[in-house]
Amino acid sequence: xxxxxxxxxxxxxxxxxxxxxxxxxxxxxxxxxxxxxxxxxxxxxxxxxxxxxxxxxxxxxxxxxxxxxxxxxxxxxxxxxxxxxxxxxxxxxxxxxxxxxxxxxxxxxxxxxxx
Numbered sequence: 001x002x003x004x005x006x007x008x009x010x011x012x013x014x015x016x017x018x019x020x021x022x023x024x025x026x027x028x029x030x031x032x033x034x035x036x037x038x039x040x041x042x043x044x045x046x047x048x049x050x051x052x053x054x055x056x057x058x059x060x061x062x063x064x065x066x067x068x069x070x071x072x073x074x075x076x077x078x079x080x081x082x083x084x085x086x087x088x089x090x091x092x093x094x095x096x097x098x099x100x101x102x103x104x105x106x107x108x109x110x111x112x113x114x115x
Contacts, residue, residue, distance in 0.1 A: 029070070042066040045093075048073025054102070054109055056080040061106035068099035077102070085109045 025041040034043065035053040043052065045067065052067050052075060069075050074094035077085065085091045085102065091111065093100060101112040 036065055040065060042068065044068045044070045045075040046070045048075065050075055052077045054079045054083075054085075057083050057104040057106060057108050059106070060104040063104040064101060064112070066099060066101045067093065069093040069096065072096045079109050083108050086111050 026039060027042045027044070028040060029044040029046045030050070030052075031047040033051045033053070034045075036043065036055055038055070041064070043065070045052065048069075048071055054065065054077065057063075057079065067075070067077055074092055077091040077093070077100070079085050079089070085108070087108075091100060091102075093114075095115075098115060100114040102109045103112050
């Protein structure tokens, strides 16, 4: 096995990927029920009482999504089929500006952080 690193504007990267500068990831606001896609990273829910559906975690080890509630109320996040989020069948954000970062384990979703 051969290890190497990729660095943008870095002569000797010290990680598999090293970026010395800013990073841009996708951001999208929704006002309806929404199923996350491979193009999504951060989704701001600008409406209450709407659901976010995660894609299947299978085959997506390491995939990360951030969901943020931009208004008062709540939004619920559901995994695909029988998958879970930290062992539960749903995750609820019910705080204005509350958010959660989720990551796929390849079989289910885990909460990395929440606010």
